[in-house]
Amino acid sequence: MLRNTCQTTLTMLCFLLVSSGTEAQQSSPVTETILKLKDSQIQSNEGLVVIEAEHYVTQGSTDHRRWIVFNDTSPALHGFADNDPLHVQGASQNSYIELLPDTRTHHSETLVEGRNFSAVPGQLAVIAYPIHFQQSGRYYIWARAYSSGSEDNGVHIGIDAQWPVSSQRLQLCKGKNRWTWSSNQRDQQNHCGTPNTIWLDIPNEGLHTLKVSMREDGFELDKLILTQDPSYVPSGKGPKETRYFPGPIKQKTRFFNINEYSLILIADKEFSSDGKIPFYYDRNNEALAIDARVEAYRDIWVSAELKVSDEIWGKKPTDERKFNQATLVTLGEVDGESSYRVFLNKELIAQVTNKETSIDYQENYFQLGPLTLKPDDILRVEAKAVTNGKIPENGGTAFARGRWRGIILRE
Template sequence: MKNNKLILSAILSGLCAATMSCTNTTAPVDTKNQIKAMVPTLQAKSIIEQNGMIVVEAENYASQTLNEKRTWFTFGNAPGQLKDHNFADPDLTHIEGASNSAYLEILPDTRTNHDELLVHDENFTNEPGKMAVLTYPIYVKTPGRYYVWARAFSTGPEDNGMHVGLNGAWPESGQRLQLCKGKFNWTWSSQQRRPENHCGTPNTLWLDIEKPGQHTLMISMREDGTEIDKFILTQDKNYTPEGIGPKETVYTPPIMQERTQLVDIKEYYKIFYATEGFAPAPEAKPYFYIDKTRAAAAINAVKPAARNVFLRSSFTVPKKLSDEVFAMKLVTLSEIDGESSYRVFINDKLVGEYTNAETSVDYSENTFDLGTHPLKQGDTIHVEANAVTNGKIPEGDITAFSRGRWRALVIQHVGE
């Protein structure tokens, strides 16, 4: 069924003054300024490419693996972030000046200069993806070559390198990101260490993203003690970031709207909408119409012959419906100018009679429980409604009539 017809909203339930069990939802519906908006409450940050640029705060990684010997720690001022530590490290923390007041450092740092022992696969690895791997989900709209910049803090010659990869691969163009200049400061680099130039030259580190869609940016350790604050991937080869750089390119999800129709229906097998498939009986056809604004079938009570009589519309149960006993509910709309009544038949059997609750909120929903009944392909469901007046709303020389509005008949598997 077309679930998009269940427009979303707050649920206000009360007791229904009717001949059988029902729920009256008194919240107004179909009014834009009364639609309640919701966004996911537990959604992690999603990074998206914007105009050929991806900006990631280093501390916002999704996972860290292969960190048995060295681990990336988050230092910052926010709850859960470290302000100090007791690992081997030649320098203090550098929260001040870090973007978002947070950064990562890979510790312990046991090789800070050339005089200290280099231990492969412990305090150094030239093999990307072998130690302390971070992942960052990113969404790319514009494929192509992205030049990689990293903002890092370096205090020595042996704590200034890392590897960059994509989607489980570590291309040569992303290996050995090196920081030589700007010691004792947060500094940007896009330079790759090479045999002929250990410090590298700008814009020599890149990743080729061949297809649009979801990808995984990866960072892995090269030298322990490396401190990283932020990453930028840009298609502009001539771009050079300054200061803390641009803001993280976070995806903002659209606002989702809670439903305002069929609000008491928590689960269902099928919804037979009054506006789809139900056809008026010949005698009712001149007075029957679809109220598109309120997604309801209605009676044209402007015509005197349509008042105070039951008018029928019918629906034939379609194929693919299992032959079983179903729980059933009828959803109607209360109206301030009259309390319409309803009768529901399966074939020729009356299965329920109901009267809308009196309401002070026009078009509030009533959900009537019809009980359980056998239903199969080919059966015909008849819903009858009447247009009545309660004498409270003046309209010309008479008082206004309700329109016998109703929205749907809902069937559920027994037990739901």
């Protein structure tokens, strides 16, 4: 498949913003640095993911609170309400992030939902970390954090667009005034929680986005670890960050103008001939084609079918999928303008014809409209080998071979 992957570019983005008072306004935060790492992302390594907190790639929902990066070069005066000095000493890579302004440090100070506290995950100060997971399954989460009070020790964690209950309310109680690891989830019976009760289920291998959002302002985060070992306990600054360096993207050899898709049904891999006249695989042009040297195969519909099964998209056999757009990809040929028909369960949904062309084997894209598929549906594509009488061949004229490459589906 030709799916694009998320890649980042080395960019130092500095936001110089004016502060006013102790409460951050949309127009009044402070200087911040966001680091994007060139051509790399976090990866899992034998069931372990290690993230330096300052290596987030995006930050959103920052009207009232935002994560600020602190390191050896950070200014002592940053303009936000913050009762803590810098805690660079002891931080991994001498760098960490903190949620500011910090206007609630003790129980006696006013709690304002949606400002200095958020029981709702994903509501305030959301940062994102793209991770390439080599293994799916359950990952237990550890955070290395610094807490100096009773109201700066909670944070929410999510994956992609989801905020599972299992990863909300990570709580740090022990180890005040020093960098400390915690994997505890706060609950009503135990506000400090129990170790290894924060976790995420990763449904499949590949790229996912870990997200962190505010629960309490003033939270200081140095490092995150995701591990599939429930008995794992990090110590000290923890292991080094696990990085993924993708190789160069292979040059496309087909579907050149397709950049967004949900599923590609490749003609030679997914479809098989269903009649007496077979398609053959044209290796040079990566397409199914009709052998027009056989006169009986000319000017007649030749068909190939695909039976929809759960293996095609990895869902339950009872599931259906609704696609907003289906696209038939054919090849233009100089010696004839082949026609194509597409059927779903014997119902004709489209009939199209290649335009005349002077460029052999150029891809054509025919929009078939929305399409709903469910297991056991039969999708059939038919093509004709035809001639336009313009290309001499063996005392006659050459025939176009009804070449086609597949159907692209987009949700």
